[in-house]
Amino acid sequence: MPTVSFLTAEGEFLPSESAEEFVPYLDRLSEDDYRRFYRDMAVMRRFDTEAANLQRQGQLALWVPSHGQEAAQVGSAYAARPQDHIFPSYREHVVGMIRGLDVVDILRLLRGATMGGWKPEEHGNFHLYTLVLAAQTLHATGYAMGMQFDGQTATGNPDTDEAVIVYFGDGASSQGDANEALVFAASYQTPQVFFLQNNHWAISVPVSRQSRTPLYQRASGFGIPGTQIDGNDVLASFAVTAKSLDDARAGRGPALIEALTYRIGAHTTADDPTKYRDAEDLAYWVARDPIIRFRRYLTDLGVGGDFFTSVDEEAADFASDVRRRALEIRGPGRSVIFDNVYAEPHPLIEEQKAWLDRYEASFEGEEA
Ligand SMILES: Cc1ncc(C[n+]2csc(CCOP(=O)(O)OP(=O)(O)O)c2C)c(N)n1
Numbered sequence: 001m002p003t004v005s006f007l008t009a010e011g012e013f014l015p016s017e018s019a020e021e022f023v024p025y026l027d028r029l030s031e032d033d034y035r036r037f038y039r040d041m042a043v044m045r046r047f048d049t050e051a052a053n054l055q056r057q058g059q060l061a062l063w064v065p066s067h068g069q070e071a072a073q074v075g076s077a078y079a080a081r082p083q084d085h086i087f088p089s090y091r092e093h094v095v096g097m098i099r100g101l102d103v104v105d106i107l108r109l110l111r112g113a114t115m116g117g118w119k120p121e122e123h124g125n126f127h128l129y130t131l132v133l134a135a136q137t138l139h140a141t142g143y144a145m146g147m148q149f150d151g152q153t154a155t156g157n158p159d160t161d162e163a164v165i166v167y168f169g170d171g172a173s174s175q176g177d178a179n180e181a182l183v184f185a186a187s188y189q190t191p192q193v194f195f196l197q198n199n200h201w202a203i204s205v206p207v208s209r210q211s212r213t214p215l216y217q218r219a220s221g222f223g224i225p226g227t228q229i230d231g232n233d234v235l236a237s238f239a240v241t242a243k244s245l246d247d248a249r250a251g252r253g254p255a256l257i258e259a260l261t262y263r264i265g266a267h268t269t270a271d272d273p274t275k276y277r278d279a280e281d282l283a284y285w286v287a288r289d290p291i292i293r294f295r296r297y298l299t300d301l302g303v304g305g306d307f308f309t310s311v312d313e314e315a316a317d318f319a320s321d322v323r324r325r326a327l328e329i330r331g332p333g334r335s336v337i338f339d340n341v342y343a344e345p346h347p348l349i350e351e352q353k354a355w356l357d358r359y360e361a362s363f364e365g366e367e368a
């Protein structure tokens with residue numbers, strides 16, 4: 001099946017033949033939604049730059065850029081309903097933002113001030129970042145099985161029926177965990193979408209080394225539908241994910257979406273991609289930038305220049321607010337290592353905490 005796309009690289013609305021069955025899903029979107037898609041992509045791009053700068057200035061231990069992947073992430077995130085559960089990898093910053101997470105909480109993690117992150121139930125069911133590649137695919141499948149066992153899905157009410165969407169990368173798709181998660185999802189027909197962002201690289205390993213077949217074709221081996229989309233087309237990402245999540249909620253089982261995109265930046269601030277990839281390859285993808293493409297489309301629809309100027313201003317304000325608050329992040333204090341060991345107070349933990357306080361106090365008055 002050829003790649004599903006609605007917009008050409010130039011931003012012209014020209015759906016591929018494979019996109020036809022997904023066209024009705026675009027009826028759910030108003031012009032306000034289109035503006036929101038653009039705004040979120042542009043604000044995230046600016047945030048990404050700010051976070052990378054903070055890392056270079058020694059204020060974060062590491063940064064994981066999402067530059068280039070904004071359309072794949074924004075479209076799929078808006079396709080989820082409030083009751084759905086999202087299991088991210090570690091690069092889905094804008095998905096978290098859309099679900100109501102304060103992005104400074106992500107920086108808190110990368111500044112080493114928290115050992116976990118946030119409570120998913122307080123942030124739109126956006127679960128924790130997972131650095132152990134593909135582990136989240138198993139968490140997601142287990143969670144989706146739980147929804148089935150608890151009768152929280154496939155009751156026929158799309159306003160309350162729940163589904164799961166899990167994000168993972170081309171590299172992670174080679175892990176045993178991802179394959180086990182797909183086997184269980186297919187066996188139990190879980191209400192679940194596997195959203196694979198193929199950004200063409202797993203650090204310095206190209207996707208061509210990871211698989212002899214296009215990744216979406218692997219789905220048929222598990223017995224679930226697989227669809228490849230132009231991941232730099234926010235409309236394709238929205239429409240295909242909306243259909244797959246609807247099917248999942250209605251009890252029609254799991255699906256795999258392969259979003260073809262590109263990691264424009266480094267894997268993280270810890271590597272230098274010029275050492276392992278060609279400038280031409282990068283230029284090819286820069287010309288397919290998801291934000292520029294959508295801006296052209298909106299301009300053709302009649303959205304005026306003031307809108308884009310106001311988004312740029314908002315993005316700049318957003319970034320400076322993030323910078324200010326990031327610099328205020330402090331460590332959690334030593335007592336936190338005891339706080340979540342048990343749900344209830346425990347005498348042994350109290351004893352250890354008191355010992356550590358006495359030990360630390362024994363240094364008071366000493367020269368540093
Ligand atoms: C189990 C495991 N093995 C290796 C690593 C080291 N590692 C971190 S990211 C990465 C590449 C992941 O590539 P991909 O899944 O394509 O995601 P992307 O970073 O491109 O978004 C590797 C090998 C890890 N975090 N976990």
Ligand SMILES: [Mg+2]
Pocket residue numbers: 169170171197198199200201202203
């Ligand atoms: Mg990758």
